[in-house]
Amino acid sequence: MTFAEYTQYDGLGLAELVKKGEVSALELVETAIERIETHNPKINAVIHKMYDVAREAAQGDLPDGAFKGVPFLLKDLLGNYAGEPIASGSRFMKDYRPTVHSELVKRYLATGVVVVGKTNTPELGLVPFTEPEAFGATRNPWDTNHSPGGSSGGSGAAVAAGFVPLASGGDGGGSIRIPSSACALFGMKPTRARTPSGPSPDDNWAGLTVQHVLTRSVRDSAAMLDATMGADIGAPYYAPPPQRPYLEDVRTPPDKLKIAFTSLPFMGKTVDSDCKKALTTAVALLRELGHEVVEAAPQIDGKALSIAMLTMLAGKTSANIDEMAALVGRKPKRNQFEVMTWALYVYGKSISANQYAKAITILNAAGRTIAPFFETYDVLLTPTLATPPAVIGSLQPTDAEKRQLELLGRLRAGWAMKAAKMIEQFAETSFEYIPYLPVFNITGQPAMSVPLHWNDVGLPIGVQFVGRYADEATLFRLAGQLEQAKPWFDHRPSGYCI
Numbered sequence: 001m002t003f004a005e006y007t008q009y010d011g012l013g014l015a016e017l018v019k020k021g022e023v024s025a026l027e028l029v030e031t032a033i034e035r036i037e038t039h040n041p042k043i044n045a046v047i048h049k050m051y052d053v054a055r056e057a058a059q060g061d062l063p064d065g066a067f068k069g070v071p072f073l074l075k076d077l078l079g080n081y082a083g084e085p086i087a088s089g090s091r092f093m094k095d096y097r098p099t100v101h102s103e104l105v106k107r108y109l110a111t112g113v114v115v116v117g118k119t120n121t122p123e124l125g126l127v128p129f130t131e132p133e134a135f136g137a138t139r140n141p142w143d144t145n146h147s148p149g150g151s152s153g154g155s156g157a158a159v160a161a162g163f164v165p166l167a168s169g170g171d172g173g174g175s176i177r178i179p180s181s182a183c184a185l186f187g188m189k190p191t192r193a194r195t196p197s198g199p200s201p202d203d204n205w206a207g208l209t210v211q212h213v214l215t216r217s218v219r220d221s222a223a224m225l226d227a228t229m230g231a232d233i234g235a236p237y238y239a240p241p242p243q244r245p246y247l248e249d250v251r252t253p254p255d256k257l258k259i260a261f262t263s264l265p266f267m268g269k270t271v272d273s274d275c276k277k278a279l280t281t282a283v284a285l286l287r288e289l290g291h292e293v294v295e296a297a298p299q300i301d302g303k304a305l306s307i308a309m310l311t312m313l314a315g316k317t318s319a320n321i322d323e324m325a326a327l328v329g330r331k332p333k334r335n336q337f338e339v340m341t342w343a344l345y346v347y348g349k350s351i352s353a354n355q356y357a358k359a360i361t362i363l364n365a366a367g368r369t370i371a372p373f374f375e376t377y378d379v380l381l382t383p384t385l386a387t388p389p390a391v392i393g394s395l396q397p398t399d400a401e402k403r404q405l406e407l408l409g410r411l412r413a414g415w416a417m418k419a420a421k422m423i424e425q426f427a428e429t430s431f432e433y434i435p436y437l438p439v440f441n442i443t444g445q446p447a448m449s450v451p452l453h454w455n456d457v458g459l460p461i462g463v464q465f466v467g468r469y470a471d472e473a474t475l476f477r478l479a480g481q482l483e484q485a486k487p488w489f490d491h492r493p494s495g496y497c498i
Contacts, residue, residue, distance in 0.1 A: 007492070008030045010217035011070045014040075015112065017067035019371045024057040025069030025114060032071035032116050035163050039496060043139045045148075045157040047076060048085055048118040057080045057114050066223045073167035075155050077125045078117040078197075078204070078211060079105050088324075089123040089132040089151075092336040103196040104211055107228040108168065119154030119167060123338050124317060128178050128434050129395045130154055133338050137392050140182060141493040142445050142459055146219050146389040149178035155214050156183040157230040172209035173309070174437030177449040181384035181462030184451040184488060185214050186479065191470045192444030193237035194229050202320070203236045204362060208314050208441040216489055218479040220245035225472070240470045254477035256290055260373075261381040262297035267306050268386055268435030275383035278453035278461040283382060285452065289485060296413030297380070298373035298438060302431075304362055309438060310427050311351060311359035314420075317341065318348025339405045340397055340426060347420050367443040367469075372470045374445075379478065382436040384449040384462035395433060397426055436464055446472045450479060451488045 006028070009017065017023045033051055040046050045066025054071070062068050074081060077088045080102040087093045101109070109115070120138045122130050130153025131137040138153045140146040141161040148157040152169030156179025159167050171177040171189040195211050197204050204210075212228075215221045226245045231238045262281055263276050286293045321341075327333045334342050373380070397405070403498070405422060440447045446469075449462040467475045485487075 006035070007162040009165065009214070010489070011067050011220040012217075013069045014165060015067050025062060026055065026457050028069055028071055029054045029114055030117060032164055035161070036117065039161050039163070042144060042478070043141055043161060043462040044136050045119055045138050045154045045161065045163065046073065046117045047120045047135045047154065048082060048454040050115055050117050053084070054114050054116040058145040060113070063110050063112045065111035066227055067274040069077055070113050071116050071164045072103065072113035073109065073119055073155060073158050073164050073298065074115055074118045075152050075168045075170060077121045078102065079118070079168055079172050081105055081115065081118070083116065086118070087134060088240045089121040089125065089134060090337065090341070091134040092332060093136065093324055093328065102200070103198045103232040104228060107196070111224065111227045114123065116164065119152075119158055119193065121152065121154060122150045123341050124320065125151035125170065125172065125175060126317065126341060126344065126394065126486055127151070128174060128430055129390060131392065131396065139495050140389050142183065142389070146459065147182065147389060147392050147395070149389065151175040152179050152214060156180060156185060159183070159185055159214050159216060160493060162492070166213045166215040166224065168211065169214050170209055170211040171441065172205045173441050174434045176212060176214060177384055177437055177447065177462070177464060178434060180214055180449040180451070180459060182389035184454070184460035184462075184491060185216060186218050186221055186448070186450060187214050188212055188448040188472065188475065189440070189446060190225060190229070190472055191239045191446045193235060194225070194472070196230065196232035196235060202323070204429050205316055206287070206363065207237050208445065218483050219247060219250045222250045222476050242473055246472060249473045250480035252477050253481050254474060256377040257474070258376070259286055259291050259293045259379045259381055259455065260296040260377040261293060262295060262382060264297055265302070265386055265435030266300045266439050267302035268432040270386065270432065271383060272387040274388050274455040274461050275386060276464050279381065279383050281453050282463045285482070285486060289481060293381075296377065298370045299398065300366070300370065303437070305366055305439065305442060306427060306431050307326040308362035309442065310424060311355060312363065314344045314348035314423070315351050315356045316348070317344040317477070317491065321345050329362040335415060339402045340423070343405050343423055347423060363442050366439065370439070370443050371469065373430045378468070378474060380466040382464045382466070384436065386433055386435050388455055388461060390433060395466070397428060401426070440466050443469070445469050446475055448475050448479060452482065452486055454491070
């Protein structure tokens with residue numbers, strides 16, 4: 001297999017070649033390894049290589065699943081692979097190796113994929129860019145001065161660069177959709193609990209986080225969700241099962257849909273003209289396809305939601321770091337974490353049970369408020385991001401802000417309250433970049449980013465489609481139609497197509 005042949009196929013296409021005996025799983029693995037070795041130094045998407053494991057698996061008896069023999073990358077957060085490190089973007093966890101696979105990793109492996117490595121992620125997946133101090137910044141293959149987003153930024157960059165046709169991701173505030181937009185990929189955030197989160201007892205940010213994959217084709221996403229969906233034993237949440245396989249939906253044109261659209265940000269204030277242009281282009285395409293498209297949006301109190309989400313994240317981050325400390329057998333210390341992560345940790349310890357409970361109530365109320373909107377409309381369309389892919393470093397706290405947080409940490413007295421104000425300011429910057437995304441983690445609805453536009457300098461600009469709760473089927477039907485009407489598969493970043 002040459003590089004060009006490898007990237008001409010999606011995951012299902014490569015699996016079909018393996019099935020026909022036209023190429024072996026080992027040949028695919030060696031091609032993926034060669035691409036990683038050639039291009040990863042420029043973009044830093046893969047931070048842990050599993051080449052020997054992959055070669056052994058490719059020469060063994062792989063499961064006869066939909067992706068048999070296809071190279072695959074795991075996001076280095078939540079995806080426990082027994083015996084391999086999972087640092088979660090943190091130097092505190094660099095040496096930790098789980099002893100068992102997570103349930104979702106078991107299901108990935110049952111499809112026949114061959115894991116060749118693990119991808120970069122921000123520390124604990126807390127920010128919408130991938131620039132951890134422990135592993136360095138991941139760069140966007142479309143322009144290495146820009147970020148692929150986060151927290152699944154390593155996976156997004158790796159798929160965009162053609163290392164693998166699909167890679168795992170998780171989405172707790174947009175972390176599949178952000179890199180999908182920034183890297184011109186298809187990214188489906190499934191309904192809450194559509195995929196399993198066990199055996200961890202944690203409910204992953206109060207149910208906001210759900211895991212799936214980033215892909216170049218819609219059908220790869222659908223086929224992987226067909227193979228991995230369903231709660232595991234003892235799960236705290238359960239998503240209603242679909243009526244038929246999602247792969248069938250991709251092949252089925254949707255009926256005429258009533259689609260609302262808006263460019264008004266839910267949790268921010270401004271939207272770049274490139275993102276508005278991507279929205280208007282999508283609206284025109286939908287009308288050409290025969291759908292009814294009208295300007296409308298649910299009423300959302302973005303400020304209240306952002307404060308409630310930040311309160312929940314601080315509490316969860318604090319608890320998660322204590323759980324990590326128990327796993328590695330040592331106490332967490334300030335110098336072992338990035339300054340903003342540590343600020344969340346200490347702030348989380350200052351939050352009362354009363355405050356946390358009130359925050360959860362506000363988050364839950366959003367679902368009650370927004371659901372009636374989807375009784376009128378089948379789908380909501382928005383930009384995915386409020387700007388084109390961010391420049392590396394532009395979303396980080398400034399050096400002055402970092403120094404101030406470090407100083408407050410040393411003084412201790414009144415630290416948590418002062419840090420909280422700085423955390424809120426930093427969160428506002430993040431929400432300005434992703435104002436359309438966290439809302440639908442909060443409500444648990446399925447949402448997808450679709451690569452339908454590029455700006456004048458060639459950077460990808462995605463648009464987001466949101467469906468009713470547990471209705472990925474409508475989104476997959478619409479995505480299949482859009483993919484046929486305006487194909488994106490062969491629109492690749494230059495320098496990575498050979």
